[in-house]
Amino acid sequence: MAVAREFSKHRKAATTAAKAPPTRGDGKAAAVFLLPWFIGLVLIVVGPLLASLYLSFTSYDLFGDPKFIGLENYTRLFQDPRLAKSLQVTFTYVFVSVPLQLAVALGLAMVLDRGVRGLSFYRSVFYLPSLLGASVAIAILWRQLFGTDGVLNQAIEWFNGIQPLIQIGTHGWVSDPEYALGTLMVLNVWTFGSPMVIFLAGLRQIPEMYYEAASLDGASKFRQFTSITFPMLTPVVFFNLVLQVINAFQTFTQAFIVSGGTGGPVDSTLFYTLYLYLQGFANFNMGYASAMAWLLVLIIGAMTALNFFASRYWVFHDD
Amino acid sequence: MRNPMRPRGAGRLRRGVTVVAASSAVLLTLAACGQAENLAQDEETAAPAGPVEIRVAWWGAEGRHEQTQAALKVCEADLGNVTTSAEFTSQGYDDRLATQFAAGDAPDLIQVTSGHVTSYGQRGGLVDIATVKEDIDTSAISPGVLNQDSVDGKNYAVPITVNASGVMLNVTLMEQYGLERPDDENWTWDDLFEYASGVYEASDGAIWGLQQPSEDIRLLGIWARQLGHSDGLFSETGVGVDPEVISSFLEYGSDLQDSEGSAPASVSIEHQGGGVEQTMIGTSKALMAVRPINEITALAAATGSEFELLQLPVHEAGETGQTFRSMSWAITSDSEHPVEAARVLNCLQSNLEVADILQAERGLPANQEVVEHIRANLSPEQQMMADFVAIVEENAPEAAPLAPPPGADTAEPMLRRYAEDMLFDRISPAEAAEQFTAELDQSVSDAG
Numbered sequence: 001m002a003v004a005r006e007f008s009k010h011r012k013a014a015t016t017a018a019k020a021p022p023t024r025g026d027g028k029a030a031a032v033f034l035l036p037w038f039i040g041l042v043l044i045v046v047g048p049l050l051a052s053l054y055l056s057f058t059s060y061d062l063f064g065d066p067k068f069i070g071l072e073n074y075t076r077l078f079q080d081p082r083l084a085k086s087l088q089v090t091f092t093y094v095f096v097s098v099p100l101q102l103a104v105a106l107g108l109a110m111v112l113d114r115g116v117r118g119l120s121f122y123r124s125v126f127y128l129p130s131l132l133g134a135s136v137a138i139a140i141l142w143r144q145l146f147g148t149d150g151v152l153n154q155a156i157e158w159f160n161g162i163q164p165l166i167q168i169g170t171h172g173w174v175s176d177p178e179y180a181l182g183t184l185m186v187l188n189v190w191t192f193g194s195p196m197v198i199f200l201a202g203l204r205q206i207p208e209m210y211y212e213a214a215s216l217d218g219a220s221k222f223r224q225f226t227s228i229t230f231p232m233l234t235p236v237v238f239f240n241l242v243l244q245v246i247n248a249f250q251t252f253t254q255a256f257i258v259s260g261g262t263g264g265p266v267d268s269t270l271f272y273t274l275y276l277y278l279q280g281f282a283n284f285n286m287g288y289a290s291a292m293a294w295l296l297v298l299i300i301g302a303m304t305a306l307n308f309f310a311s312r313y314w315v316f317h318d319d
Numbered sequence: 320m321r322n323p324m325r326p327r328g329a330g331r332l333r334r335g336v337t338v339v340a341a342s343s344a345v346l347l348t349l350a351a352c353g354q355a356e357n358l359a360q361d362e363e364t365a366a367p368a369g370p371v372e373i374r375v376a377w378w379g380a381e382g383r384h385e386q387t388q389a390a391l392k393v394c395e396a397d398l399g400n401v402t403t404s405a406e407f408t409s410q411g412y413d414d415r416l417a418t419q420f421a422a423g424d425a426p427d428l429i430q431v432t433s434g435h436v437t438s439y440g441q442r443g444g445l446v447d448i449a450t451v452k453e454d455i456d457t458s459a460i461s462p463g464v465l466n467q468d469s470v471d472g473k474n475y476a477v478p479i480t481v482n483a484s485g486v487m488l489n490v491t492l493m494e495q496y497g498l499e500r501p502d503d504e505n506w507t508w509d510d511l512f513e514y515a516s517g518v519y520e521a522s523d524g525a526i527w528g529l530q531q532p533s534e535d536i537r538l539l540g541i542w543a544r545q546l547g548h549s550d551g552l553f554s555e556t557g558v559g560v561d562p563e564v565i566s567s568f569l570e571y572g573s574d575l576q577d578s579e580g581s582a583p584a585s586v587s588i589e590h591q592g593g594g595v596e597q598t599m600i601g602t603s604k605a606l607m608a609v610r611p612i613n614e615i616t617a618l619a620a621a622t623g624s625e626f627e628l629l630q631l632p633v634h635e636a637g638e639t640g641q642t643f644r645s646m647s648w649a650i651t652s653d654s655e656h657p658v659e660a661a662r663v664l665n666c667l668q669s670n671l672e673v674a675d676i677l678q679a680e681r682g683l684p685a686n687q688e689v690v691e692h693i694r695a696n697l698s699p700e701q702q703m704m705a706d707f708v709a710i711v712e713e714n715a716p717e718a719a720p721l722a723p724p725p726g727a728d729t730a731e732p733m734l735r736r737y738a739e740d741m742l743f744d745r746i747s748p749a750e751a752a753e754q755f756t757a758e759l760d761q762s763v764s765d766a767g
Contacts, residue, residue, distance in 0.1 A: 175589035264735065
């Protein structure tokens with residue numbers, strides 16, 4: 001304890017010293033070092049961002065010059081049945097797969113937190129899908145696994161064959177509009193690694209003494225979870241929720257590859273971003289695609305704001 | 320401790336700022352010069368001094384890349400004042416091209432399909448071939464093939480291959496299951512239906528008769544022409560035929576599925592949309608399929624089977640309604656050297672030394688002198704294609720179908736979407752036809 005107190009005193013002294021009034025030249029040095037990043041920001045992010053804002057008020061087919069048409073693209077957004085369909089697909093995906101993914105991540109994090117032998121090995125193995133999940137190779141593999149002749153259907157047939165009681169139907173898991181979106185949700189849940197690692201770090205922060213006190217008072221494991229673990233973990237849950245919701249809204253690669261770039265079968269995997277891409281690069285409606293992009297910005301912004309607002313009622317802050 | 324360092328560091332940084340500022344000024348000036356140079360080149364196109372560089376873009380597999388680059392070397396030597404730079408890709412060609420067009424940076428000479436020709440041509444992205452006709456000799460290409468993709472009477476591309484839809488028959492599978500060869504002499508759609516419906520049972524459920532045809536927009540166009548709509552599927556404002564025509568086409572596919580003539584929806588749909596080797600016929604799950612005839616080589620390679628090409632069926636004693644479709648070369652409007660690009664194009668499509676290198680890898684050449692030149696080297700499949708095309712040319716109607724209007728670029732995925740909905744029994748063929756027509760008309764009116 002004494003050491004820590006001494007350390008924090010020194011740290012405090014060091015930070016105060018650094019806050020000495022800036023001398024001339026400091027700002028310029030910072031500016032120079034920031035310049036490469038700043039140029040990148042302007043050319044690669046802000047420039048195109050503003051350009052797309054302008055294009056969203058135009059009719060632009062990539063070949064001719066953009067024609068200013070006012071709010072027409074935005075009014076069209078509300079009359080487009082495929083846009084409504086893509087919103088339905090995307091919202092379903094976000095509301096179902098994100099909570100599921102976080103639940104799986106938290107569950108596994110808690111198992112690993114019990115001090116399993118070879119923890120770092122398991123952590124790496126479980127993290128792996130997070131790195132691979134959005135890759136083209138995995139999406140292609142997924143297509144194979146869930147095809148009509150795929151591994152899943154073969155496993156189901158084998159299972160149906162060895163016992164007569166439970167008979168499961170085989171389906172074209174990616175080619176049947178009833179199941180295609182569900183298959184993509186499973187793919188998303190499978191990439192639970194990155195929220196899991198964050199949960200694991202969060203679990204490590206909860207002081208052991210709370211559990212000791214609870215055990216002495218005779219609290220069950222379940223009670224310990226609802227009264228200690230989850231409340232203490234809510235800031236981390238919140239953080240993961242915000243990140244994963246934003247990520248899920250931007251899902252593109254998996255749907256693009258699994259549906260062969262169409263959002264099919266029958267628009268059942270027509271994610272918002274995929275429809276945006278098709279409007280821009282297949283239909284050459286770049287103005288409309290830009291308006292769609294800005295609508296997505298608004299939607300994600302609104303969802304994040306809603307998340308922050310709701311967090312007041314369920315996120316527990318220790319300090 | 321930090322103070323002694325400060326003055327020196329700050330001085331260096333101040334100099335740094337000056338250097339950065341100066342160099343960005345230089346960069347800006349250079350960029351301006353670049354633009355000025357471009358402008359100057361524009362004025363000089365009539366008489367370029369040194370060799371001009373022509374950027375040539377295509378998609379394909381490894382073999383095509385090597386052959387085409389070798390061919391371009393021959394053209395460089397032949398033309399003298401031209402150098403070429405190759406931009407090839409095996410996938411993502413359309414996206415890249417669209418982006419390059421948007422940036423005003425499209426290559427000079429591009430390999431295109433019928434779909435590109437209409438959608439780029441209508442939007443002013445391609446050079447009217449008539450403006451460079453002194454430099455391109457199209458006399459060895461038959462008029463039907465040459466004008467197949469014309470838009471409002473203008474040709475925006477020169478065909479390099481000739482292709483058409485035909486019925487592929489897997490002869491190896493047919494013999495393996497002891498099936499009789501279908502009688503394709505003047506056969507009708509009903510004949511095909513009847514034959515296809517018997518295959519599933521005859522093969523003990525191993526294969527289906529015909530790959531599901533209802534997602535094929537080109538076949539729908541031919542179907543419409545066979546029913547007397549010589550302009551094909553499209554008019555200037557969208558769909559040019561009654562919904563009943565489309566409905567009858569979709570119903571054919573739906574009935575075929577119900578009679579086990581083609582696979583159930585989820586199997587069929589899983590095999591659509593990928594490359595030819597992923598299709599029902601490419602995976603030996605269907606005995607026959609309506610496909611572009613040039614795929615016969617790839618199909619033979621993918622399945623290890625022997626294939627035969629059958630002519631398309633017709634409606635009761637009707638027209639063949641056939642149309643050609645090709646791969647072509649086109650010159651982009653962004654090109655600063657359309658004349659040189661035209662010369663390179665001409666060399667690629669007609670030079671016999673080039674023909675020796677390229678052979679028929681892209682398909683049966685459209686240039687008949689080239690076909691004569693390489694005839695001895697044609698594989699049996701390519702020979703079959705040549706015979707097929709000769710019959711099509713003999714019987715095809717004079718008039719080419721109307722090009723799809725702007726906004727109809729998406730007709731193909733759109734038809735596929737409604738066809739899939741129908742194959743899963745979620746809507747009737749009549750509903751699918753009506754909704755398809757309404758959406759396509761809307762898309763065309765939005766674009767206009």
